[in-house]
Amino acid sequence: MLLSNNWNNNRNGSGGSKFGNGGGKFGGNNVSKFGGGGGRFGGSGGGFGGKKEFGGGQNMKRPNWDSVSLQPFNKDFYNPHPSVLNRSPYEVEDYRNKHEITVSGVEVPNSIQHFEEANFPDYVLQSISGQGYKEPTAIQAQGWPIAMSGKNLVGIAQTGSGKTLAYILPAMVHINNQPPIRRGDGPIALVLAPTRELAQQIQQVASDFGNTSYVRNTCIFGGAPKREQGRDLERGVEIVIATPGRLIDFLEKGTTNLQRCTYLVLDEADRMLDMGFEPQIRKIIDQIRPDRQTLMWSATWPKEVKKLAEDYLGDYIQINIGSLQLSANHNILQIVDICQEHEKENKLNVLLQEIGQNQDPGAKTIIFVETKRKVENITRNIRRYGWPAVCMHGDKTQQERDEVLYQFKQGRASILVATDVAARGLDVDGIKYVINFDYPNSSEDYIHRIGRTGRSKAKGTSYAFFTPSNSRQAKDLVSVLQEANQVVNPQLQTMADRCGGGGGGWNRSRFGNGGRGGGGSFKRGSNFGRGGGGGGHKRFNDY
DNA sequence: AAAAAAT
Numbered sequence: 001m002l003l004s005n006n007w008n009n010n011r012n013g014s015g016g017s018k019f020g021n022g023g024g025k026f027g028g029n030n031v032s033k034f035g036g037g038g039g040r041f042g043g044s045g046g047g048f049g050g051k052k053e054f055g056g057g058q059n060m061k062r063p064n065w066d067s068v069s070l071q072p073f074n075k076d077f078y079n080p081h082p083s084v085l086n087r088s089p090y091e092v093e094d095y096r097n098k099h100e101i102t103v104s105g106v107e108v109p110n111s112i113q114h115f116e117e118a119n120f121p122d123y124v125l126q127s128i129s130g131q132g133y134k135e136p137t138a139i140q141a142q143g144w145p146i147a148m149s150g151k152n153l154v155g156i157a158q159t160g161s162g163k164t165l166a167y168i169l170p171a172m173v174h175i176n177n178q179p180p181i182r183r184g185d186g187p188i189a190l191v192l193a194p195t196r197e198l199a200q201q202i203q204q205v206a207s208d209f210g211n212t213s214y215v216r217n218t219c220i221f222g223g224a225p226k227r228e229q230g231r232d233l234e235r236g237v238e239i240v241i242a243t244p245g246r247l248i249d250f251l252e253k254g255t256t257n258l259q260r261c262t263y264l265v266l267d268e269a270d271r272m273l274d275m276g277f278e279p280q281i282r283k284i285i286d287q288i289r290p291d292r293q294t295l296m297w298s299a300t301w302p303k304e305v306k307k308l309a310e311d312y313l314g315d316y317i318q319i320n321i322g323s324l325q326l327s328a329n330h331n332i333l334q335i336v337d338i339c340q341e342h343e344k345e346n347k348l349n350v351l352l353q354e355i356g357q358n359q360d361p362g363a364k365t366i367i368f369v370e371t372k373r374k375v376e377n378i379t380r381n382i383r384r385y386g387w388p389a390v391c392m393h394g395d396k397t398q399q400e401r402d403e404v405l406y407q408f409k410q411g412r413a414s415i416l417v418a419t420d421v422a423a424r425g426l427d428v429d430g431i432k433y434v435i436n437f438d439y440p441n442s443s444e445d446y447i448h449r450i451g452r453t454g455r456s457k458a459k460g461t462s463y464a465f466f467t468p469s470n471s472r473q474a475k476d477l478v479s480v481l482q483e484a485n486q487v488v489n490p491q492l493q494t495m496a497d498r499c500g501g502g503g504g505g506w507n508r509s510r511f512g513n514g515g516r517g518g519g520g521s522f523k524r525g526s527n528f529g530r531g532g533g534g535g536g537h538k539r540f541n542d543y
Numbered sequence: 544a545a546a547a548a549a550t
Contacts (some may be wrong), residue, residue: 245549
C-alpha cells in the first residue's frame, strides 16, 4: 500500500468544519441542510423555460431534496500525502510560478509534483504508469489535491492540458468510496460536454482508467441509437459522460436519474454556454443533489460562466493555468494572407500543393470553412484535384462523423475540411497545418482552430485567408500575432490601424477576474496585461 | 448569418 494513514491528524488540524460534522458521511438528513428552496444552491430555481424544445420541464420536476431518501455519500476520502502537506510555502509558490498556476479560494491544498503524491490508490497509479505518463501536468498537479479534497473547483484551462485526467482520476477515487450502485440507481459521476466528439474522447479516457478500477461508464449523446445507451443506463454505470439533449431525454423518460450523482463535471463550460445550452445545463443540475462536488472547466472566464459558478458551485477554489489573457500556442507559425474572396479557391490549391511537396507523408491538414455547404463544395473541388480529403459538419449523420474522424485519425485521409464543429477539443495526432479558408468570427475561435496543430510540443503551421470583410477583426488578430511573437503582415497592420475604434472587445469584456470567498484576489502572472510582443508564456502546452 | 445539440 502506498497510502499512509496519518492524514487523519492533518485533516483534523485544518479544522473538521470543512466537511461538516467531521464525520465523513452525509446521510439523508444532512442533505436538507443544503437543499431547501432558497438556499445557496440552486438559487436560480426554475431558470429554464426559455427555449421551447428543451424548456418546459413539465416532465421533469426538480426533486425536493428534503423528501428524497438518498443513499449516503462519503466525502471522507481526502488523503493528502504528508510530504505535500509539509512542503514549504516557498516551494509550493515556486512550483506554481514556474508552471503559471494561479489559485484563489480558501484553504487551497498544496500542489503535488509527482504522481505518487496525489495519493491515488494503487490501481489508479498503476494505470497511470501503464499508460506511460511520467509527470503530472500543471492542471493535474494543482487540480488533483483540490478535487481529492472534495471541494468544488473551477479550472480555467484548455483541452490538451490534461484536464480530462485531472477530473477523471479523482472521479474514480470518489466513486470507489461510495456505496455500490444498486438496481435503479443512476450514475455517481456525471460529465457534461458540449459536443458529441468531445464526449466520446472523454469516455475513451474514462475507459482507459476505469477498467483497473472496475468503474463502468457510458457515453450519452444524440445522433446514435438510443437502445444501447438506454440499456447501459438501466444496467447501471458509475460514470455517465453526456451531451445535454439526449441526457435530458433519458431523464424525462425515467431511464436514469441523478439521485446518486455526487460528482458533477462541466467540461468546456464557456463553450456550452456559447452554444445556448444554459437552460439544459440548469435543468440537469437541478436534478442533482445539492451536496455534490462540482468541478467546472472553461477555457475562458466570461461573466456568464462566472454566474453559472456562483449559482451552482457555492464556495469553490479557482485555478488558472497560464495567463488569463487569451493567447495562441507559441509553437505555431501563423501566416496571414490578405486577399479577396474570389481569390481564395485558387490560393487554396496553390497552398495545398506547396504543403504537399515538402511535407512528410503522415502530416495532416485541417481546412476550416464557414458553412456546411461550402464545406461540401470545397471538399468536392479539392478531391477533384486528387487530394485525399474528407469532411465533417453538423448535418452529417453521427455515423458519418465518426467514420470521417476515424479515417482522418488513421491517416487514410490526410485532409479534413470542417466547420467549427471541429474547432475545439478535437485531439488528433499529427496535424501539421491548419488552414482558415474563412476567417472565423472571433479571435477566440481562431485560437482554438489553430490549436488543433502544435499539440504537445510539436510544431505546426497555420494559414488564414483574411479578406476586407474580416477587417473588423484585424486589430484583435494583430494582438494575437504579436503576443505569439509572429511576424505581422503589413497589410494586416494597415487594416488594423484603419479599423481602429473599439477594437477587440471580447478579450477585455469577456474576462472577469477570479477570486471569490475571501481568499484574496486572483494572482496574475507578470504578463497579465494586454502587453504585446514580450510575452513568454505559453497558453496551451508547456507540458 | 452560421455553427453546435434530442427526435
